[in-house]
Amino acid sequence: MYQFVTGPLAWVAFTVFFVGIIVRIVLYIRGLDWQLDRVAYRPHLKYGIKGALRSIFFWLVPFGTQSWRYYKGMTILVFVFHIGLIFTPIFLKGHNIILEERWGFSFPTISERTADLMTIAVIISGFILLLRRIAFPEVRILTTAYDVLIWAIAMAPFITGFVAYHQMGGNYQFWLILHILSGEIMLMAIPFTKLSHFILFFMSRMQLGMDFGIKRGGMKNKGFAW
Amino acid sequence: MPEGILCNKIPCKTKEMLNALLSDKSGKQYYNEMNHLQINTEALAATIKKTLKSRMKTWLEICAHCGMCADSCFLYLANNKDPKQVPSYKIQSTLGEIVRRKGDVDNAFMQMCMDTAWSKCTCCNRCGSFCPFGIDMGVMFGYLRGLCFSQGFVPWELKIGSGMHRIFHAQMDVTTEDWVETCEWMAEEYEEDWPGLKIPVDVQNADIMYTVNAREPKHYPEDLAEAAILFHIAGENWTVPSEGWEETSLAMFAGDWEACKIQVNTVYDAMRRLKPKRMVVTECGHAYRATVIEGPYWAGLKDGKTPVPSFHYVEWVAEALRTGKLKIDPSKKIKEPVTYQDSCNYIRNAGLADCAREIMSYIAEDFREMTPCREHNFCCGGGGGFNGLGRYREQRNIGLKIKRDQILATEAKLVIAPCHNCWDAIRDLEEIFKVGIRWSFLKPLLLKMVVVPEHLKPPEE
Numbered sequence: 103m104y105q106f107v108t109g110p111l112a113w114v115a116f117t118v119f120f121v122g123i124i125v126r127i128v129l130y131i132r133g134l135d136w137q138l139d140r141v142a143y144r145p146h147l148k149y150g151i152k153g154a155l156r157s158i159f160f161w162l163v164p165f166g167t168q169s170w171r172y173y174k175g176m177t178i179l180v181f182v183f184h185i186g187l188i189f190t191p192i193f194l195k196g197h198n199i200i201l202e203e204r205w206g207f208s209f210p211t212i213s214e215r216t217a218d219l220m221t222i223a224v225i226i227s228g229f230i231l232l233l234r235r236i237a238f239p240e241v242r243i244l245t246t247a248y249d250v251l252i253w254a255i256a257m258a259p260f261i262t263g264f265v266a267y268h269q270m271g272g273n274y275q276f277w278l279i280l281h282i283l284s285g286e287i288m289l290m291a292i293p294f295t296k297l298s299h300f301i302l303f304f305m306s307r308m309q310l311g312m313d314f315g316i317k318r319g320g321m322k323n324k325g326f327a328w
Numbered sequence: 329m330p331e332g333i334l335c336n337k338i339p340c341k342t343k344e345m346l347n348a349l350l351s352d353k354s355g356k357q358y359y360n361e362m363n364h365l366q367i368n369t370e371a372l373a374a375t376i377k378k379t380l381k382s383r384m385k386t387w388l389e390i391c392a393h394c395g396m397c398a399d400s401c402f403l404y405l406a407n408n409k410d411p412k413q414v415p416s417y418k419i420q421s422t423l424g425e426i427v428r429r430k431g432d433v434d435n436a437f438m439q440m441c442m443d444t445a446w447s448k449c450t451c452c453n454r455c456g457s458f459c460p461f462g463i464d465m466g467v468m469f470g471y472l473r474g475l476c477f478s479q480g481f482v483p484w485e486l487k488i489g490s491g492m493h494r495i496f497h498a499q500m501d502v503t504t505e506d507w508v509e510t511c512e513w514m515a516e517e518y519e520e521d522w523p524g525l526k527i528p529v530d531v532q533n534a535d536i537m538y539t540v541n542a543r544e545p546k547h548y549p550e551d552l553a554e555a556a557i558l559f560h561i562a563g564e565n566w567t568v569p570s571e572g573w574e575e576t577s578l579a580m581f582a583g584d585w586e587a588c589k590i591q592v593n594t595v596y597d598a599m600r601r602l603k604p605k606r607m608v609v610t611e612c613g614h615a616y617r618a619t620v621i622e623g624p625y626w627a628g629l630k631d632g633k634t635p636v637p638s639f640h641y642v643e644w645v646a647e648a649l650r651t652g653k654l655k656i657d658p659s660k661k662i663k664e665p666v667t668y669q670d671s672c673n674y675i676r677n678a679g680l681a682d683c684a685r686e687i688m689s690y691i692a693e694d695f696r697e698m699t700p701c702r703e704h705n706f707c708c709g710g711g712g713g714f715n716g717l718g719r720y721r722e723q724r725n726i727g728l729k730i731k732r733d734q735i736l737a738t739e740a741k742l743v744i745a746p747c748h749n750c751w752d753a754i755r756d757l758e759e760i761f762k763v764g765i766r767w768s769f770l771k772p773l774l775l776k777m778v779v780v781p782e783h784l785k786p787p788e789e
Contacts, residue, residue, distance in 0.1 A: 129382060130382045130386060131382075132382070133381040133382025133383070133385070134381065134382060134383060135381050136625075136630070136632075137625055137628065138379055138381055138383075139381070139383050140622055140625035140632075141632070142624075142625075142630060142631050142632030142633075145630065145631040145632065146631070146632070157462065161460055161462075168457070168458075168700070168704055169396060169400070169457065169458040169459070169460065170460075172399065172458075173396055173399075176394070176396065180460070235393075238395060239409070239411045240395045240398040240404075240409065240411050240414045241393070241394065241395035242411070243411035243412070243414060243417050244391075244393035244394075244395055244414065244416050244417055244420070245393055246393070249392075249393050296389065296390055296392065298389070298390060299390045299392065299461060302386050302389075302390050302461075303390075303460070303461055305386065306383075306386055306387065306390065306461050306462045306463065307461070307462045309383055309462065310456065310462035310464060311462070313464075314679075316632065317621060317632055318621065318676075318677045318678055318679060319677070319678045319679015319680065320679065322678070322679050322680065323679040323680070323681070323682060326457075326679065326703060327702065327703050327704075328457065
């Protein structure tokens, strides 16, 4: 079982993930329409690129936009959650050992202590984000079962990973396989679900940045004050 | 397929139809007929398939339902944070649902969509600047309005409004003759005080082609005279077109894209005919948005630009003050605290916040910014057609509370609002809440404080 989930299934998961996000990028860009979107993308590409980069950059910086500054608590939650979610698995020692073994390359690693803290941070911020959905009427009204499912898909690898690493669940092998499976499910879910915001965040921000950069003022001022 | 006599899927294209609509007091019969209007679900599905592309599809799909758009919306805040006013909820429960059901919706649903699109969103686009994913719900509501219009679900006043554009090429029944006569009348009326004052009609190759909002010739012709006097003092070589002088677009508020195109093409034709160096439009926000920002796309101009460079009035004023074409008498600057209403249409959605501040630095001694301000200011409360819709009067009035509180917090009693919609909304909020504020366009204020060169003064008696 371990051989299967770290072997063929891992191949499948990574293939679906990488091909999937490339397809999403291509489909997104092909679906842009200068007249329907009312943005002259091509004739003013320079302004468009400037607007796109600004639009992505400011939103990647904690408190970099007026919205991030307005919702301070949410901003901390979102950044802690996402930084942990993306970087912990990439730089985790255990993962890189397997990478090296199976595919002959690896990334620099973070200490196990750091990884542990980041995992706890993901789990805690994740639960607060879920509580927020229940506690605040303006978020509750938006929340659907699908949102909770997506949340579970994203959280599962961290919870199972944490349990396995600390040998909390009794059967180490069971939790390890569950952890690997849940990670692969998440990777494969990215292109097909709302988790596609992994890449579509950048596409969408790029588009709106181009909109403001080209049409809505970017050619007459320094750029939108995100 | 039952279609009403007044309420149907056919845009108003004839004077007879227009008169029939106008004589239906407050749209009573019109809204009655709307209850029986059938949806052409196939057409709706086909339109969505053809026009809902990756941008909006992605917006609808990836919305994380985080609720960060909530506080961006003045209608959410003004309605005691009613969760049903959260922008994401409003668009997901209307457009999102139409898309999910592939157009298979009923009459009651479409009426709910209409009510939401015109009374719960002014298309100010503030939510778009709050969403981490860049989901601009104002843009989607504009699109939803188009879908509603195509099925005949549009507020009565806006069916009339877009009909006016189709018939008169103006938002009101102002004909070419009416317009040209008003220009002549105003020039004559003020010639005594301003020797040599002219409102030149159809002059080719002028530096500036000036265009207006039909309300000005129809109801406030002095505004046109004031514009003429300021151009006169500034020594501008300017003209107005006899046709294509109207910049506004109730058709845009209505979601009648065909009429939008008809309207902006009249202005672009005037540009091509008169070949001015540039075009300047009066103190109107949505006029600039419609004709300068969105219009080129309706007209199919691939570079997204008007045939000649186009400017909002605040750009011209800022430039005239900067270059000294207009000089302000320092003793006549506004001394009392004064604030500025940022029009969504030319500030947030066209980037002219700095022009407004530059003007204020010349004319005001105690300028007070609202909080928030510039790109992030709230809608006046009456944008996107909201001011003019009887069916939604009450909701509009509730929404005005936010602007009222913003103005009161500045402690200024004077609000400069170089936008017809904002100007109306602020007038109405004073009428309703009686908070003791005054409001003004720029032109009358500038005329009170501008230095008049000796040679332009009337000869001494």
